[in-house]
Amino acid sequence: MMRLSGRFRSSLIIGLQGIRARKLRTLLSMISLFLGVLAVVTVQAGASIAERALMSDVELQSGYDGTVVIDVMPHEKSPSIVSETVAGRNDAVSLIGTSAIIGEPGVSPINPGGAPFDQGAWGSTEICDNVGNCVPGPPTGEAIEVVLTAVAGDLLTFRPLRPVSGDWLAFDTVPSLAPKIVINEEAAKGFRDHQVPAEMRVRGAKANMTPQIVGVVHDGDYQPRAYVRQDELTNWMPTSSLIDPNFGGQITVMTSSGSPVEQVLQSRLRGAGAESYVNVVQNRKEMEKQLMLMRLIFLSMAGLVLLIGVAGILNVGLATVGERVEEFALRRAVGTPRTLLAGIVLAETMLTGLLTAAAAIGAGIAGLKIVSMVLGGSEPLLANVQFPWDAGVAGILAGIIAGVLGGFIPALRAAGIPIATVMRA
Amino acid sequence: MNQPLIELTGITKILKGQEEPRTILDGVGLTVHAGESVAIVGRSGSGKSTLLSILGLFDRPDSGSYLLDGQEISRLPERKAAKLRSSHYGFVFQRFFLLKHLTAAQNVAMALVNGQGWLPRRQRRVRVMEALDLVGIAHLAKNRPTKMSGGEQQRVAIARALVRDPRVLLADEPTGALDTETGAAVIDALSAATHRGCGLILVTHDRDHAARMGRTLSLANGVLTETGRVHA
Ligand SMILES: Nc1ncnc2c1ncn2[C@@H]1O[C@H](COP(=O)(O)OP(=O)(O)OP(=O)(O)O)[C@@H](O)[C@H]1O
Ligand SMILES: [Mg+2]
DSSP states (O other), X not given: OHHHHHHHHHHXXXXXXXXXXXXXXXXXXXXXXXXXXXXXXXXHHXXXXXXXXXXXXXXXXXXXXXXXXXXXXXXXXXXXXXXXXXXXXXXXXXXEEEEEEEEXXXXXXXXXXXXXXXXXXXXXXXXXXXXXXXXXXXXXXXXXXXEEEEEESOGGGTSOOEEEEEOOOOOSSOOOSSOEEEEEHHHHHHHHHSOOOSOEEEXXXXXXXXXXXXXXXXXXXXXXXXXXEHHHHTTSSOGGGSSBTTTBOEEEEEEOTTOHHHHHHHHHXXXXXXXXXXXXXXXXXXXXXXXXXXXXXXXXXXXXXXXXXXXXXXXHHHHHHHHHHHHHHHHHHTTOOHHHHXXXXXXXXXXXXXXXXXXXXXXXXXXXXXXXXHHTTTOGGGTTOOOOHHHHHHHHHHHHHHHHHHHHHHHHHHHHOOHHHHHXX | OOOOSEEEEEEEEEEOOSSSOXXXXXXXXXXXXXXXEEEEEOOTTSSHHHHHHHHTTSSOOSEEEEEXXXXXXXXXXXXXXXXXXXXXXXXXXXXXXXXXXXXXXXXXXXXXXXXXXXXXXXXXXXXXXXXXXXXXXXXXTTOOGXXXXXXXXXXXXXXXXXXXXXXXXXXXXXXXXXXXXHHHHHHHHHHHHHTTTOEEEEEOSOHHHHHTSSEEEEEEXXXXXXXXXXXX
């Protein structure tokens, strides 16, 4: 123990003397590695931000990984069965999609079928009666059609809808007669570009309603969509007519895996003769191939950059050893074991490698903070970006590997220098 | 008679160069007792430095025996040789081999900071100052070699050789780069070590310096022969 600590302390002193004697060289090798490690950190950060972006876009629409999604085929009984099964549960949410026209009474919407607005008007305008017979209508009025999703349960635990402005639907209040709706960004575009009086027509409702828009969310959907509390909608229409099997519509139940909802719902639907399909969300698995390719590209970039850093350290290390042949011979002459000298060279490069990596990580963290502060406002994905710690680890590993590789050959050479040759006048 | 400090017998060294192998040392014998001083003279290229590097465990003989305190050490593994170099040997060369980025004191301390045992900083400092004092340049402890004269630099090198209190002091033309007067002072510093029981082996071209050693041996044709002895 004493012997080891003596050797260790000796090497510490010799190593520090070496670094101090060659400040400029050390600095130069640090710069090359600094840039290398910074690039690795940046590349890693970029990769994980890109991955996160990709994931969150997919999650936005299909839900978090592991979520059990039950698609229920339209059937006259299915809305009631779904509502009864999901009611009062906090591990499931039901989404019943129908369509709504918001605007002047009797005017056909400018985007029939809930089409995205920037695609222009689809065909000519039509007027449809309650039975669904459509005839060419008067010129376009001020009305837009949205997909109306009646929500029962906490949707946000299954899909990461991002608030853009206002609030999400509050479920803890008494259902209002003026249904509160949260619209997505595409729908918001419609409301912004068209003066739409707030009156909402929903097929099957006893009367037109007056919705209040309480918020805008980013839901990744390209169709204009509005979310409404199911119980506020059913103030105006029976649950059973939320979906008209003749016109289609969508019923989706999201629940966590292992929840009894899956079993209960399926057996009740089967009993009623309604079909349903169960699907477990596996975004990551499905994206794996895509991510693999991206990772491969990023990794090879990082590897290349790291190689440059290693070459820098190697170059400086070799040049330094040539210069230090005399010092090493002298140190061996006074009894310093050559394994110790080899260790010192390694330690010097590893120390510079580690310090450099630490500096580069610091710079990476600071840079990321600045970027997310400056650009975070306009680019939500860059807001609140956490430093990717795997990138930090990769940076440290890169520093150590560069140090070991760059120090290994010099260390071997240092250990092999014959004393007699050098000391001969 | 007491056991010799150093006893070489039949040491040979053959250099395998590009041409045919050349025998540099051809059965060298040498006995040195503690406190004794020996001068080795010889023509340039006769193999004096080669002999010294074998004596100092920098190099190994091709055959022959090397006893230190009666122990055979001619075939020690490098790890043990390094340990012995640290504990038993001190070296002085014609070129001083000081590290120019270190102060005189740090250059001397180099022999203590070598991974062979450990002395705390204060004890190290005491030993270093003692050694510098021994060669008369304690006041230059904080100077760097680049700001010293050749004689001062060589004395730093001697202090470095003495700081571990070696049993054997090996000097290869230590005055070669110095003027006569400075050279004499360096020989004084080396000789002083023999009073403390250290054996001194000095390679020199200077007859006066050789004459100040207890014996003078001459190396020629790979063998060592005695040419002079101060008082019988
Ligand atoms: N590494 C080597 N390779 C080949 N030959 C060598 C090597 N080292 C020494 N020699 C040869 O060995 C012989 C002895 O060299 P050495 O240095 O021991 O002589 P020396 O007596 O110390 O000479 P000087 O008085 O000039 O210092 C010389 O002929 C030299 O050329
Ligand atoms: Mg010589």
